[in-house]
Amino acid sequence: MTMGSCEHLQEYKATHGTNSFRIIHTYFIACSSADARRRKAKSCVCHTCRLHTPRLHACLHCIYFGCYGAKHIHEHAETKGHFLAVDMVHGAVYCFECGDYMYDEQLEEIARKQYKKSKKRLGSKTTNFSSWEPTEVEIEILRQNPKRRKVEMKSSIGLRGLINLGNTCFMNCIVQALTHTPVLRDFFLSDQHSCQVQSQDARQCLVCEMSRLFQEFYCGARTPHIPYRLLHLVWTNARHLAGYEQQDAHEFLIAALDVLHRHCKGYSDDILLSYNSQLNAGTSDSNGSGNPHHCNCIIDQIFTGGLQSDVTCQQCNNVSTTIDPIWDISLDLGPGPPPGGNSNSNSSPNSGFSNSPGTYEPTSLLECLKRFTKPEHLGSSAKIKCSTCGSYQESTKQLTMKKLPIVACFHLKRFEHSTGYHKKISTYVSFPEELDMTPFMSSSRNNTNGYNNQVIQESSRGLSCDNKYSLFAVVNHMGTIESGHYTCFIRQLKDQWFKCDDHLINKALVGDVLNSEGYLLFYHKQILEYD
Amino acid sequence: MMNLFNNILPQDRKIKDAQMRATINQKLVETGERERLKELLRTRLIECGWRDQLKAHCKEVVKEKGLEHITVDDLVQEITPKGRALVPDDVKKELLQRIRTFLADQSNI
Numbered sequence: 001m002t003m004g005s006c007e008h009l010q011e012y013k014a015t016h017g018t019n020s021f022r023i024i025h026t027y028f029i030a031c032s033s034a035d036a037r038r039r040k041a042k043s044c045v046c047h048t049c050r051l052h053t054p055r056l057h058a059c060l061h062c063i064y065f066g067c068y069g070a071k072h073i074h075e076h077a078e079t080k081g082h083f084l085a086v087d088m089v090h091g092a093v094y095c096f097e098c099g100d101y102m103y104d105e106q107l108e109e110i111a112r113k114q115y116k117k118s119k120k121r122l123g124s125k126t127t128n129f130s131s132w133e134p135t136e137v138e139i140e141i142l143r144q145n146p147k148r149r150k151v152e153m154k155s156s157i158g159l160r161g162l163i164n165l166g167n168t169c170f171m172n173c174i175v176q177a178l179t180h181t182p183v184l185r186d187f188f189l190s191d192q193h194s195c196q197v198q199s200q201d202a203r204q205c206l207v208c209e210m211s212r213l214f215q216e217f218y219c220g221a222r223t224p225h226i227p228y229r230l231l232h233l234v235w236t237n238a239r240h241l242a243g244y245e246q247q248d249a250h251e252f253l254i255a256a257l258d259v260l261h262r263h264c265k266g267y268s269d270d271i272l273l274s275y276n277s278q279l280n281a282g283t284s285d286s287n288g289s290g291n292p293h294h295c296n297c298i299i300d301q302i303f304t305g306g307l308q309s310d311v312t313c314q315q316c317n318n319v320s321t322t323i324d325p326i327w328d329i330s331l332d333l334g335p336g337p338p339p340g341g342n343s344n345s346n347s348s349p350n351s352g353f354s355n356s357p358g359t360y361e362p363t364s365l366l367e368c369l370k371r372f373t374k375p376e377h378l379g380s381s382a383k384i385k386c387s388t389c390g391s392y393q394e395s396t397k398q399l400t401m402k403k404l405p406i407v408a409c410f411h412l413k414r415f416e417h418s419t420g421y422h423k424k425i426s427t428y429v430s431f432p433e434e435l436d437m438t439p440f441m442s443s444s445r446n447n448t449n450g451y452n453n454q455v456i457q458e459s460s461r462g463l464s465c466d467n468k469y470s471l472f473a474v475v476n477h478m479g480t481i482e483s484g485h486y487t488c489f490i491r492q493l494k495d496q497w498f499k500c501d502d503h504l505i506n507k508a509l510v511g512d513v514l515n516s517e518g519y520l521l522f523y524h525k526q527i528l529e530y531d
Numbered sequence: 532m533m534n535l536f537n538n539i540l541p542q543d544r545k546i547k548d549a550q551m552r553a554t555i556n557q558k559l560v561e562t563g564e565r566e567r568l569k570e571l572l573r574t575r576l577i578e579c580g581w582r583d584q585l586k587a588h589c590k591e592v593v594k595e596k597g598l599e600h601i602t603v604d605d606l607v608q609e610i611t612p613k614g615r616a617l618v619p620d621d622v623k624k625e626l627l628q629r630i631r632t633f634l635a636d637q638s639n640i
Contacts, residue, residue, distance in 0.1 A: 034563075041560035045553070052553055092603075100602040122563050122570075527578065 005104040008097045012060065012084055013104070021086065021093075022110050024058045029091045030111070030118035044088065048072040057085040057094060149220075151493070158185070158492060160217045161224030161503035165231055169502055170249040173488040174256060175227065176500045177473040177522050178210075179217045180490040183406055187298045188214040193264070206233050206256075207263045224503035234259065249475050249486050250328070250411045250520055257299050257327050264297030303327045306403035308442045311384060312375075312396045318388035323402050328409040331368040333425045334416075335361050365410060365431040365521065373400050373440045400442040406528065408437070408469055410521040415481055424481045431474075431521050433514065437467040469523035477519045489513040555634065564633050568626060575622045585614050 028044060031037045045052050046067040055068035061082035066073030073085050077096040085094050091111040092101045134142065151157055158180065162172040178184060187193070188211050195205050203209070209230055216225045235242040238255040304325050311320045362368045375398040378384070383392040410431075416423045438444060472491040477484050487501045489508055499508040559565035576582050592609045593601050 031563075034561075037563055038561050041557040044560070051549065052556055100604075118566070122566050 003103060006095050006098045006102045008083055008095050009093060009102045009104055013106070016060075018106060018110060020060055021107055024060075024086055024088075025091055025111055025114050028058065028088055029086075030114040032114070032117040032121045046070070046072050048075075054089070056088045058088055060084040060086060060093070153493060155493070156222075157220060158218055159498060159505050160221065161500070161505050163224050163226045164502040165226070165228060167246045168227075168231060169486040170247045170252050171227070171231060171234070172502055173249055173475045173486045173500065173520075174253045175213065175230070176488050176490050177253075177475060177520070178256075179214060180473055180492060181302065181407055181522070182472070182524060183302050183528070184298065185214060185218075189218060192298070203229070204233070204236075205263050206230075206237060206259045209233050210260065237262075246484065248415065249477070250330075253409065253520065254327060257303060261295070261297055261299040264299060265295070300325075302406045303409070305329075305401060305405035305408065308400050308402035310398045310400070311378075312398075313384070313386035313389065313393050314395055315391065315393040316386060316389040318386055320387065327405075328411050329369075329372070330411040330413055331362075331365075331372055332413055333362065333368070333427060333429065336371065361427060363427070363429060365429060365435070365518075368410075368412070368429065369440050373398065400444070401437060401440050402442045404437055404441075404467060404525065406525050408435075408523045408525075410523070412519055412521070414477065414517075414519055422481045424477075424484075426517065429518055431471065431514065431518055433471050433510065434526075435469040435471070435523055437469065441467060466525075466527065468526045470526050471513070471521065472524045473520075473522035474513055474516060474518055475520035475522075476516045478517075486519075489516065555630075558637055559630075559633070562633075562637075568629060571629065572622070572626055575625065576618070579619050579622065581614075581617055581619070584617060585610055588613060 026032070027036045028040050031040050043065070044056060045065065046056060047065050049067060049070060049072060051067070053067040053069055056065055057068055057073040058065050059073070059076060059080075059082050061084065062080065064073075064076050064080075064082075065088070066076050066085075068074075068087075074096065077083055077085065083096040085096070086092070087094060087101070091107075091114075093104065093107060094100070095102045149157070162175060164172065191211075193207050193211050195208055213225075213227065213230060234252070234256060237259040241247050241252060241255055304327060306323045307326045307329075308321060308323050312318070313320075362371055375396045377396050378394065380394055382394075384395050385391070386393050386395070412429055414425045416425065473488060475486060475488040477486055479485055487499060489497055489499055489512070491497050495510075497508040497510055497513050499506050499512070556565070559568070588610055589606055592606060596605060
């Protein structure tokens, strides 16, 4: 087998050029017009037996289509002396002299362009995957660095403990979760960050520090890492987190993402503005602050989702929609009305839920999400001026997911901070290994119910794989609101779980993970599509 | 549609089947539905791991026969039966359902 061309193909190209190939490809292989498709439908049959068979080949020397299986194209090649033919499914050129398919750069390029055109015409949203080809520079680097690391099932690469620098377990857990986010890891390990920070001391860039951190995690060192530089950078950039007292891991996550996002700047403001207006479905109460969440940095690409808020005027049924970018979903725990109950006009002053105050407490992530996306009746004390009927009316508000992020972070609100009252809600909330977000999408929104039971059934048949997620990290808090300790579970190499307790890394069972209390839950999209 | 052909001789049935297959195929190509179905099938087969399984099998075959002597025909011969057998039933059902729906839509036009 050869990976390249043959002398016969080269000779043919020299005498006949690439036009026949191009024409055959355009009309019969990857059609990009309706006319071409019609022609293809009518004529893609073997000229000998008049049947449409799976491996039809088109002769490159004359107008003849023949079956491969029944050897009609072989007979043609023998009798006519036409030794080159094109497979009409894949566009591969077969040389009868050599007895195998040959690959010519020029013809492949023609085929590639045709396929792209044809896909676009059919309205396909994705492009075909093409393998990575190293550039000249990359080949040189690979040549100069011959050492290769093979990742096997027993490999502990990527696992490293973190020393606690004084109540910094909240930071250690988030670092563990981030270094085990596959898409983020790939970004940093493939050196995609080019520093834009205009500072004399380039060490001020948190993204560069992250990059160094990934190097520390994946270099194979077994001793725990001391993240003092990271801690210092976070303190200088997020002063509200400075100090050695115990902080909230969730707050740290948001602050860290924010600083990383800011330091990733290198994209023009034009992108910010155009994306901003695209996302907001043209309503008057848009988020006026010129949202910084709409750039194209890696943090936004991975973590930013769109939360849609629909406010329906009870008088005229006009729906006012806004879409807010979010990096995580914070879910209320604790007692409240059950989801799926009918809304009535009574309003309860404290909770904002209008249904009869229930003692329903969600015990699973799904129940939390159902409650989160249920339409809530905003009471008479929260009347909103409707833009259509022009009066102050009572309304219902519903939250749904418009756009899903690649990594979805769920924050279970276990810490209650009311005036002079701090409490931790330790109720058990179960969460699944695999999560389907379809019922909570804006497209599943139903005006009266909140979610449609039928939609859940459909999603279980796997019709929409775009919304499926896999759990890959869980941050847990042990103790009380005054004094506690954070640990986390992270997933590695597909199905291996490890518990990270500052500098102690131990193998864990998936059962341990799913039975843990759960404070921050990190889910990764199962299927990624290339835009 | 198939019920209409129950009273026909087997050899005629074969011809009728082939004719119908050709007609259906033509319609699929004309409307571009064939390409869309191919795309769907490709996605489903990747999702369920079929492509990875077959890729691994191909590698084995190449190792066995040797990189120098192997041809595309060799590979086709070796992996076709396995490939056919490994397609999950629900993928088959889904594609079949799509084709049926397509045909039903066509007859309504």
